[in-house]
Amino acid sequence: MCIASAVLCGAVVAADRIIVAGVELSERMRLGSYELVLASCGVRDTLWIDHYVAALYLPPGLSMVAAMQDPTLPKVILLHIVGTALLPDRIPEPWRETLRDELRREPMARVRNVYRNLAAGDRVRVAYVPNDGVTMAVNERVVARMPDHALFDSMLRAWAENDPISGKLERLLLQHPC
Structure with missing residues (x-):
């Protein structure tokens, strides 16, 4: 059982895709001129409820x-929303603080609005392209843009809490390769 963590549970592997909790993930992705590969994947859940x-x-x-x-280096984080039953009304801290620190008022308002309206089946994509910056999109609709890597750095710090970022990343990423 996966309890309140992002872990790989019940994955099915096919030739060029992997299925995790009923969500199909491509093993490769193009981001502009870059070819990226699926490096890690998992399910965020609480008890038996997938988020x-x-x-x-x-x-x-x-x-x-x-x-x-x-x-x-380019990178993409994809979140496929599976369920919203336990989704809080507001973006949880420290994510809200991180986004507020990095985004201007108007993009932050769009992010809050999109968050309130997330539904099962929605796809959130945070993509970074060197010299282009970060693009946050929901269902292919751009919600916010940042000109640099700062949003990724802030997200990593918020996620790591008081742990060193590299240590926490290594534990999670190496435990859950796809």
Whole structure:
């Protein structure tokens, strides 16, 4: 049983895709001129209730931990919303604080609005392209843009809480390769 963590549960592997909690993930993805591969995936759940399937795409053949922190490398985090039964009314802290620190008022208002309206089947994509910045989109509709890597860095710090980022990343990413 997976309890309140992003873990790989019940994955089915096919030739060019993997299915996690009923969500089909491609093993490869194009981001502009970059080819990325599925590096890690898992289910965020509480007890038996699935919230979302997370997938991390990075350039092939590199250290996942280093690639996540490197502003010269592209990366994509995909969240496939599976259920919203336990979704809080507001973006949880520290994510709300992180987003508020990195986004201007108007993009933050769009992010809050999109969050309130998330439904099962929605796809949230946070993509970083070097020299282009971060794009946050829901169901392919752009919600916010950032000109640099700062949003990824802030998200990693918020997620790691008081742990060193590299140690926490390494534990999670290496435990849940796809």
